Amino acid sequence: MDDQNPLWPSSAAVHDFATWEPVLRLLRDSGVEKKTTAPSLRVAGRIGRTGWSLRLRRRLPPPGRAAQAEDMRDETEAVRRVQRALAAVGVDDVSFTAAIAPDGTTTLRLLGPSPAVKPGMGTPHPGVLILVEGAVPEPWRRLPDPTPGAAPAPSADPALLERTLRERLPDAIGATEAEIAAAEARLGVALPEELKALYRVTRSRWEDLDDDDHEAARRACVAVGCELFALDDLYIADASSRHCGWEFAAMEAVVTAPDAAVQGLVGSPGWIVFGDNGGGDRLAVDLTPGPRGHTGQVVIIGHEENIGADLVADSLTDLVMNRRSRRGGGSGADRPPAVAHVNIRSLPSVEAAAHPGLEVLSIGVWDAEPLSLAPVTDLPRLRTLAAYPGTLADPLEIAALTTLEFLALGPEEWRVLLDAKAVPRTLSAAAIKVHGDQDPLPVVAIANDLLALWNRPPILQTTLKGTLGPAPSAARVE
Incomplete structure (x- = not known):
């Protein structure tokens, strides 16, 4: 394993043992990983620019009082010292392991980073190894299956949708045809007629409201049936919009039952996101429905799921008229x-x-x-x-x-x-x-x-040596 890391200048603070000394002393003195039969104590951890994972025995707060920032001041200050050094060299995350002799003599090894290795979750061990640069799991490569017989639902009625919204939102500022055309050009897809009708009534820009009128924003949500995005904020919920680490994404599978209204995809070039349910789940018009679905149906993409979407309404008109779909998405239980x-x-x-x-x-x-x-x-x-x-x-x-x-x-x-x-x-x-x-x-x-x-960049090792001094006697008790 290499003992020099070309990503970091040798003069950088991250290479100075003194930068790491407070963290190592905390780990050593906590005694969490003390082994009485070992000639030295081994400690390990991971520190990133936005968080850290250290095996410390933290003091409990007094009975009746919740933990406070003051209780972790020593730990926080020690970690921030390292975080500042990482930020100075543009490194997001590094793991480490150290052998600490009874007299305090310490050998510290910094591990990484490597562009081919994702950080481990709460552990100093390597995370997922990306062996093929740019590779994504199979579900994230899946495109929708064709549904040649799909058509808009009988309930889809752009004229009724537009008339209803104009009655509910008489003062709204609608999008021009040029603005709608610009949105289509940006997205690379033609907007369905119902979605055009909606934005002709309101383009849903916050700056269109007088003095940040929150009540008007609330009325718009009630009128449409969701927190409507501005026309400029429409986006395509394809697979790349749904980030998921390899270790989780590889455990998923795209399955669409023969009686499904919605395809069981990670994302689709035909899912046009136009709103939110207020809890982080996205609403989209679906132009690539399942075998039993309708073109232009409304689906909800859950922010806690890695894959799939659920049917909300057979059409955008139904959503606005508060007619939610009673159809299931298809179970596929026979397979x-x-x-x-x-x-x-x-x-x-x-x-x-x-x-x-x-x-x-x-x-x-x-x-x-x-x-x-x-x-x-x-x-x-x-x-x-x-x-x-x-x-x-x-x-x-x-x-x-x-x-x-x-x-x-x-x-x-x-x-x-x-x-x-x-x-x-x-x-x-x-x-x-x-x-x-x-x-x-x-x-x-x-x-x-x-x-x-695979000829991928290795996890490089940098070795630093120093001394922490003798451990307090209390830390030597098992």
């Missing part, structure tokens, strides 16, 4: 799931998960004999495998899975594949699943071995 979970609470075996449509196999906590992957080796669509450490009988069976694009395994399983030169070369991303208090250095070594197979 085996594309995502399967094998663990002590869900499916009892890999055999139970196997079927030709399986895309994602997650093997979780398991208290029986390790599992064989033989039942899924010939499945044509299996693209994701995530296995809890120690659950696989033979990690080398993974070599027979020729369609994988994402693989998450424990360090020991990855080492078996690496040593046998059996890492699937179809992968676009990978993750090392670490549980418990494991030394980050061996995990970083595995990550770098994987990155090297």
